[in-house]
Amino acid sequence: MATTGKITLWGVEVFVATAEEASISGAARRLGSSAATVSQQLTNLEGAIGATLLNRSERPVTLTPAGEMFLRRANTILNEADQAKAELAMADFSRLTRFRLGMIEDFDADVTPGLLTAMSDDLKNCQFLLETGASHRLFDLLDSRALDVIVAGDMGQASAGMEVHPLLEEPFVVAVPKGAIEDGDVAKQIRRMQLIQYTTRHHMGRVIAAHLARQNLRITHKFELDSYHAIMAMVAAGSGWTIMTPLGCLRAQRFSEDVDLLPLPFAPLSRTISLTARQDILGDMPTTIATRLKPLLSDMIVQPAVKNYPWLQDQLRLL
Numbered sequence: 001m002a003t004t005g006k007i008t009l010w011g012v013e014v015f016v017a018t019a020e021e022a023s024i025s026g027a028a029r030r031l032g033s034s035a036a037t038v039s040q041q042l043t044n045l046e047g048a049i050g051a052t053l054l055n056r057s058e059r060p061v062t063l064t065p066a067g068e069m070f071l072r073r074a075n076t077i078l079n080e081a082d083q084a085k086a087e088l089a090m091a092d093f094s095r096l097t098r099f100r101l102g103m104i105e106d107f108d109a110d111v112t113p114g115l116l117t118a119m120s121d122d123l124k125n126c127q128f129l130l131e132t133g134a135s136h137r138l139f140d141l142l143d144s145r146a147l148d149v150i151v152a153g154d155m156g157q158a159s160a161g162m163e164v165h166p167l168l169e170e171p172f173v174v175a176v177p178k179g180a181i182e183d184g185d186v187a188k189q190i191r192r193m194q195l196i197q198y199t200t201r202h203h204m205g206r207v208i209a210a211h212l213a214r215q216n217l218r219i220t221h222k223f224e225l226d227s228y229h230a231i232m233a234m235v236a237a238g239s240g241w242t243i244m245t246p247l248g249c250l251r252a253q254r255f256s257e258d259v260d261l262l263p264l265p266f267a268p269l270s271r272t273i274s275l276t277a278r279q280d281i282l283g284d285m286p287t288t289i290a291t292r293l294k295p296l297l298s299d300m301i302v303q304p305a306v307k308n309y310p311w312l313q314d315q316l317r318l319l
Contacts, residue, residue, distance in 0.1 A: 194240035
């Protein structure tokens with residue numbers, strides 16, 4: 001293949017996205033572009049390099065030997081470009097022009113708007129791109145460089161090349177229909193009811209299922225759902241009980257009058273929510289965001305929850 005044209009940063013970013021998504025259409029969705037644009041950028045890059053990098057006729061798209069070699073260099077190129085942009089932005093914070101933030105759905109109604117409003121006051125010329133979703137999906141997007149910073153539940157393992165700022169620890173709790181539990185053995189009473197389980201397709205659901213297994217609790221369940229609102233609606237309607245976090249319950253606040261929250265009637269379980277970013281890319285910005293988040297978490301999450309459920313004191317806490 002003849003070498004023509006120049007290698008562009010955009011072309012490299014398109015190549016990495018296509019390689020990681022194994023699809024031109026997937027790369028286009030990730031980059032907010034069109035499939036035709038992605039395909040043209042790949043053609044331009046291969047022409048500039050003088051080698052075929054991707055087997056684009058295959059499904060899924062695969063790397064050629066030259067593509068595998070170039071991918072290692074491409075990630076280095078993009079990381080260096082990110083770091084250079086961040087260093088320039090940190091020298092004059094107002095120069096930052098794009099910020100891609102991932103937030104767990106638990107925060108999307110209150111904490112996230114408060115954070116973005118505060119940041120927009122400092123970053124007048126910055127475009128903010130927000131992605132909300134489950135923790136495992138946000139980590140995938142951060143790993144693939146589609147996001148700059150995420151706030152998500154820890155996945156139980158530290159990723160190399162990442163900086164982590166712990167924000168909040170919260171316990172898992174039991175949610176039952178209002179008045180369904182009397183004084184006495186709570187564990188025995190809930191076992192008479194149907195468990196409405198949070199989906200094991202998500203990390204949090206797998207954590208809950210593994211914890212029950214460690215307690216030798218073989219609880220049959222008829223429902224496995226991925227929506228806090230759907231789960232809490234079924235609990236409020238008397239269809240069963242569930243294991244949830246206080247944040248999950250707060251998201252479904254409209255069902256609170258028909259639901260009782262109780263401590264787990266067996267060994268405790270908790271999770272940590274942290275801010276995670278690629279190391280040495282954004283300078284002090286991750287620390288600044290974490291510092292801004294904590295008062296918001298205190299005012300909007302911790303204090304209201306502890307006021308309604310005093311037994312959460314010292315269990316639902318900032319870190």
